Amino acid sequence: MFGSKFKAKLADPNSSLALIHRLMTEQAFGQRKNYAIAGVLMAIAAGATGLTAYLIGNVINAAYVDKNLQAIIVLAIVTAVLFMVKAIASYMSAVQMARIGNRIVADNQRRMFSSLSQQNLEFFSRHHSVEFLARLSTGASAASQVINLLVTSIGRDLLSLIALVTVMVYQDPVMSLFSFVVVPPAFAILRKMIRRIYAIAKSQFHGTTRIMETMQETVQGVRTVKAFTLEDQMRARLDANIAEFENDSNKWARVALRASPLMEALGGFAVGIALVYGGYRVLETGATPGQFFSYLAAFMLAYEPAKRLARLNIDLNTGLVGVRILYDIIDNPPTEPEHENKPALALTTARVEFKDVNFAYRSGEAVLRGMSFVAEPGKVTALVGPSGGGKSTTLNLVLRFYEMDSGSITIDGQDIANVTRASLRRQISYVGQDVFLFHGTVRDNIAIGRPGATEEEIVAAAKAAHAHEFIKAFPKGYDTPVGERGTQLSGGERQRVAIARALIKDAQIILLDEATASLDSESEQLVQDAMARLCRGRTTLVIAHRLHTITHSDRILVVEGGSIVETGRHDELLRKGGRYAAFYRLQIKEQGPLNEPIPIAG
Ligand SMILES: Nc1ncnc2c1ncn2[C@@H]1O[C@H](COP(=O)(O)OP(=O)(O)OP(=O)(O)O)[C@@H](O)[C@H]1O
Ligand SMILES: [Mg+2]
Incomplete structure (x- = not known):
């Protein structure tokens, strides 16, 4: 009966039991030697505690029954030594546990980062960047917290409790029975609290994440916030997040801290019963006062570890929220696995060909529709066209930031889907539309x-x-x-x-997305010149809004609505009088006569 329930819980990967099992096998097992050392130290401390309680009986008897001062002095010295042993063993085990815990935190942070680095762009666009930070800090430490909680509870509290209960039973078995009547009601009460604790801890995590999100957006968007005087709005948003979190934290405290007074009240009840019965035994049945005192000492000493053990489940469930948060990330199957069982891309001339490529970021909303073209080796191919037409998307697909839905992209005859991503990206120099500096x-x-x-x-x-x-x-x-x-550089400098x-990457394929967009005419000419050098003899795909920067390209592709609507050289397209010519004339009218541009390819 119990066995099958246990197995069922273990089979549900989200149950507390399964999580603990996983933590133990995946993380604690590797540290078993260190845990064993810590366990031995804790056992020594527990033994010393038990022995102290036991010896108190002898002291009392030496004082009241035998009236032997020498014995008392000896016992006092032994007790003092026991306390010292306990102190040293506790300190060493605490240091040992902290070190194991720090190692587990470090391991988890590495595991999480390694898992993240194997995810594609789509994965990252689904989450707020702050969420990863929150998960990294909360999740990694929660794992070590839960394991250490379990080990400490079992190693320190449970062993102490066993040692002390042994003393209690040895001194007076019947009295011990009286003290244990409070255990079942204590457990019944605690069980009820755990569910609530779990829900509150989860809500607390999401609260922290929201606070961090608002904080980060205010900091990163500080220009926009100031320019639009959004300070009050951001403050109101943050205020709401903080109030919610404060409320959750108070709720947690109210519920979790309730365990202590409950245990306290039940403990007082048990002491009362034990006192009456113990007094009766000494007075009426001639038990020694030593027995009575030793029993009481053991009981008092057992009280703290018993209380902590009773709380264990509450603390465990708070920590397990964090563990789930961690595993959520680690368990995501890699969308861009590091090790691909594919050959590397071998370049000869670097000829890039799109064949009937279809692609949508969100299914049903086609962005590229039957895109076909060839970027000839060593030539500059320019993509122009209206905003949102799919130019940047085309480059995204060459880099395999996203996987196309149908069609193919080949480089020197090799389908890019059949070579490793790393080898593909290593042979491409890319300057994106938004420049990112580290x-x-x-x-x-x-x-x-x-x-x-x-x-x-x-x-x-x-x-x-x-x-x-x-x-x-x-x-x-x-x-x-x-x-x-x-941010400390100007847009053009960036x-x-x-x-x-x-340039320094010196790759054979070059992808430039609006690389001159934020430059004045003079710097633009400088950069045009730089790019002409970068592109010489390499296969280049360049996206430009300002058409005069690409008038000397070997080939111009007009991208509109996700496909190529016109192709040709600048003068050919002008003569043709189609989309490109209309575009060009519009720009000339807007920008006035242009300087003669420096050609970007010879
Ligand atoms: N990550 C994304 N998720 C969903 N849709 C996207 C994403 N990136 C772009 N889109 C959409 O795909 C379409 C094509 O975008 P793309 O960035 O390729 O345009 P573009 O031709 O480069 O435009 P621009 O000249 O303004 O840079 C747009 O409608 C855009 O809204
Ligand atoms: Mg773009």
């Missing part, structure tokens, strides 16, 4: 393009990207910090650093 210096950010790049290579790349001049003008030069996400990063 926290660090300008040098770090360029060097990221090629691990182990030398100083000369970094400077050469910066020169070619026309970034060297402005970097040199900074007092700290290449050691200038760029700030979080590059872009040139990103281009230098792509």
